[in-house]
Amino acid sequence: MIFRRLRLRNFGPYKGEHSLDLTTQPSRRLIIVFGDNMRGKTSLLNAFRWVLYGQALDRRSQPVDLIRLINTDAQHEHDWAISVSLTFEHEGSGYELLRQSIRRPIVATPRHSGDFEHSLQLRKDGAVLSQDTIEHYLNQMIPAQVSRFYLFDGELLQEYEQLLIDDGRQGEDIKIAIEHVLGVPALLNGRDHARTLLKQAQARQAKDLKHINALKSYGEQMEALQAEIRSHEADLGDLRGKLAATNSDIEELERALLETQGVEGDKAELDGHRATQKRLLDEERQLRDERVKVTRNAWKDLLQPRLRSHIRDLENAKRAHEAAIEQRGNVRARVDQLCSLLNTNRCPLCDHSISDGDRERFGAQRGALEGELHASDTHINEVGRINAALSRYEKLRTSGATEALQVNQRQLANIAVQLTRVESDIERTTERIAGYDTAEIASRRAKSKRLIEFRGKLSSDLASIEGTQRHKQRELDALSRLASAKTGSLAKRSTREVEICRALDAVYSSAIEKLRDELRRVVEGEATAVFKRLTTEQSYLGLRINSYYGLTIVDSQGRDVTVRSAGAEQVVALALIAALNRTVGKPAPVVMDTPLGRLDPKHRRNILRFISEMAEQVLLLVHEGESDPDRDLGELRNSVSREYELERISSAQSAVRPRLGGEA
Amino acid sequence: MTETDNRALQILLDQRTQVGTELPEKLIIDTYHLERTHQYDRDSDVIIGALRRIIDEHLDLAPGDDVSPTSRTRG
Numbered sequence: 175m176i177f178r179r180l181r182l183r184n185f186g187p188y189k190g191e192h193s194l195d196l197t198t199q200p201s202r203r204l205i206i207v208f209g210d211n212m213r214g215k216t217s218l219l220n221a222f223r224w225v226l227y228g229q230a231l232d233r234r235s236q237p238v239d240l241i242r243l244i245n246t247d248a249q250h251e252h253d254w255a256i257s258v259s260l261t262f263e264h265e266g267s268g269y270e271l272l273r274q275s276i277r278r279p280i281v282a283t284p285r286h287s288g289d290f291e292h293s294l295q296l297r298k299d300g301a302v303l304s305q306d307t308i309e310h311y312l313n314q315m316i317p318a319q320v321s322r323f324y325l326f327d328g329e330l331l332q333e334y335e336q337l338l339i340d341d342g343r344q345g346e347d348i349k350i351a352i353e354h355v356l357g358v359p360a361l362l363n364g365r366d367h368a369r370t371l372l373k374q375a376q377a378r379q380a381k382d383l384k385h386i387n388a389l390k391s392y393g394e395q396m397e398a399l400q401a402e403i404r405s406h407e408a409d410l411g412d413l414r415g416k417l418a419a420t421n422s423d424i425e426e427l428e429r430a431l432l433e434t435q436g437v438e439g440d441k442a443e444l445d446g447h448r449a450t451q452k453r454l455l456d457e458e459r460q461l462r463d464e465r466v467k468v469t470r471n472a473w474k475d476l477l478q479p480r481l482r483s484h485i486r487d488l489e490n491a492k493r494a495h496e497a498a499i500e501q502r503g504n505v506r507a508r509v510d511q512l513c514s515l516l517n518t519n520r521c522p523l524c525d526h527s528i529s530d531g532d533r534e535r536f537g538a539q540r541g542a543l544e545g546e547l548h549a550s551d552t553h554i555n556e557v558g559r560i561n562a563a564l565s566r567y568e569k570l571r572t573s574g575a576t577e578a579l580q581v582n583q584r585q586l587a588n589i590a591v592q593l594t595r596v597e598s599d600i601e602r603t604t605e606r607i608a609g610y611d612t613a614e615i616a617s618r619r620a621k622s623k624r625l626i627e628f629r630g631k632l633s634s635d636l637a638s639i640e641g642t643q644r645h646k647q648r649e650l651d652a653l654s655r656l657a658s659a660k661t662g663s664l665a666k667r668s669t670r671e672v673e674i675c676r677a678l679d680a681v682y683s684s685a686i687e688k689l690r691d692e693l694r695r696v697v698e699g700e701a702t703a704v705f706k707r708l709t710t711e712q713s714y715l716g717l718r719i720n721s722y723y724g725l726t727i728v729d730s731q732g733r734d735v736t737v738r739s740a741g742a743e744q745v746v747a748l749a750l751i752a753a754l755n756r757t758v759g760k761p762a763p764v765v766m767d768t769p770l771g772r773l774d775p776k777h778r779r780n781i782l783r784f785i786s787e788m789a790e791q792v793l794l795l796v797h798e799g800e801s802d803p804d805r806d807l808g809e810l811r812n813s814v815s816r817e818y819e820l821e822r823i824s825s826a827q828s829a830v831r832p833r834l835g836g837e838a
Numbered sequence: 839m840t841e842t843d844n845r846a847l848q849i850l851l852d853q854r855t856q857v858g859t860e861l862p863e864k865l866i867i868d869t870y871h872l873e874r875t876h877q878y879d880r881d882s883d884v885i886i887g888a889l890r891r892i893i894d895e896h897l898d899l900a901p902g903d904d905v906s907p908t909s910r911t912r913g
Contacts, residue, residue: 309879309880310876310879313878313879314875314878317878318878319878354877354878356842357840357842357843357846357874357877359877359878360843360846360870360873360874360877361846361850361873363873363876363877363882363885364869364870364873366882367873367882367885367886367889368869368889370882370886371886371889371890371893374890667897670897671893671897674861674865674893674896674897675893677854677857677859677861678861678865678869678893680853680857680859681850681853681854681857681859681861681866682850682853684853684856684857685846685849685850685852685853688849688852688853689845689846689849692845692849693842693845696842696845757842758840758842
């Protein structure tokens with residue numbers, strides 16, 4: 175297959191009619207289209223996908239809605255016709271494939287694909303082919319299942335990394351696509367078709383056996399088993415249908431959720447801010463309550479200056495009373511001495527008798543001192559009174575209301591700042607999710623979770639019934655073999671048919687794994703050869719393939735290189751694609767969008783040198799950041815048939831201009 | 839037929855010995871060509887019908903061998 179011309183109308187940024195001459199010479203296989211970001215390189219890749227398979231893909235490999243494909247300016251001018259036509263040659267015949275979608279007459283402004291009339295036409299050597307053969311023709315030339323290896327986005331090459339994960343679901347999908355391109359389905363289908371025919375032949379055999387008296391019971395048992403198997407098949411069909419529908423619902427929900435992932439994050443953030451706001455408001459309320467309580471005792475603090483002075487006076491008085499009480503002991507001793515003197519009437523020092531005059535004087539002294547002693551009882555009472563007063567005042571001094579109020583005030587101020595901040599966060603987050611129905615998004619998330627649980631249950635039921643089904647099928651096969659051995663010349667035809675179908679099933683089943691092993695070996699060898707040309711690390715031994723066709727780099731010591739850069743991944747992915755193309759041996763053009771973006775200059779040079787060998791015709795869609803026309807393409811000049819440039823007309827429009835090789 | 843197709847066919851032919859069947863080479867070749875040509879087509883019923891016809895052609899019954907009411911006439 176060789177492309178000759180691509181015509182676009184209102185496709186992506188290409189408003190009105192645009193045309194690219196894609197003819198190449200055998201010695202000059204390359205066509206290069208230069209275009210800055212947003213100028214329509216991916217739209218060109220999608221134009222090929224859309225015309226061939228009716229589907230354009232976004233950067234997440236998800237289908238792009240038809241409305242989004244139609245040029246925005248054309249939409250504003252109510253020009254709702256989109257079309258792509260691809261002219262190509264295949265095995266000596268000329269073909270023209272035309273796909274177009276035009277707004278239905280009764281629709282004013284289309285909203286979805288159903289608002290368009292779609293048509294697809296394939297001409298072979300000028301003759302229009304019937305609609306029901308178009309898919310078969312395209313499948314013979316460039317089947318949709320293998321298109322990822324011919325029409326690919328360089329930015330998505332890292333998806334091949336998934337092949338290194340043995341039980342990854344995405345890896346499984348890619349593995350199936352790889353086996354499609356390698357021709358494994360021919361054997362898989364052959365096995366399945368042989369099994370279907372085997373069941374039919376066994377049904378006929380059972381029917382025949384029922385007419386032979388000696389083998390009637392075999393026929394009846396076989397029919398009973400077949401009825402059970404049919405019943406299980408119906409259940410399995412039902413379960414598989416439900417599983418497929420559930421998977422489709424989950425994928426659709428996940429796709430929608432992926433688009434609103436940011437909103438979900440913002441909603442979670444908003445909920446967090448609201449929770450913080452509630453906590454802060456609660457804390458603020460508590461602090462205000464505490465402040466009221468503290469304020470009830472604050473009057474005590476107002477008394478403090480006067481109270482302090484009064485206490486000081488009391489403490490001075492107390493000290494004076496205590497000093498007086500201390501003197502009481504001396505007075506008591508003097509009183510006792512005078513009492514003794516007066517009782518004995520003699521001087522304790524010289525033992526002379528005391529005169530009446532002295533006795534009178536001493537008696538007066540004793541009276542005075544006893545008066546003092548009596549008076550000192552008042553000091554004791556005073557100290558007790560002062561202590562009681564000081565104790566009362568102490569309670570007034572320990573309120574701490576002022577300090578508590580100051581701390582409370584600081585905390586309230588701090589909370590006020592935090593509240594302002596969180597209110598601002600809430601406002602900003604609310605603005606971000608404005609216009610989105612967050613309740614609906616949450617409901618979708620919950621539904622997705624429920625569906626995933628349901629899928630698990632369906633898978634489990636399916637596995638259980640499949641197990642029973644295999645068991646019943648084995649019983650039927652055993653019975654059929656036994657009956658076959660006994661039929662002799664009777665029911666020979668149906669028995670022979672069973673034997674042929676069984677043998678075909680066995681041959682195809684056995685061949686599948688052999689072919690897979692063989693293909694993996696060949697792909698590994700081819701990929702290693704390409705990889706060694708592309709890599710700048712010459713010490714690597716090559717690549718090792720796993721059961722999923724995932725490729726691991728092997729270093730000079732024969733060890734796996736487990737960590738590899740984005741650039742290395744791209745090189746390995748290109749080696750895989752080149753190896754698949756070489757192994758298949760079915761020439762189809764390769765269209766690559768931004769294949770050099772992750773590569774350093776040396777790898778880029780290696781790949782550019784190699785790229786024209788990847789296929790009979792290679793269309794490169796590049797921006798000048800990844801490939802400079804003067805620097806990188808100098809040595810490729812001899813391989814390039816045509817160069818185009820995507821020119822900006824407006825933010826919504828681009829045009830294709832030829833740089834080399836004639837009109838666009 | 840590409841090199842890969844030839845490889846797949848050869849593996850199929852080799853498997854006859856592996857699984858112990860004496861299926862004729864032509865039957866294997868015919869069925870493989872059919873499956874290879876239609877491996878990307880979705881209409882299984884049409885392919886199964888064609889496969890059934892190939893098998894019918896290879897059913898080698900002597901006249902009168904079969905007493906069953908469901909037997910068909912060859913050709």
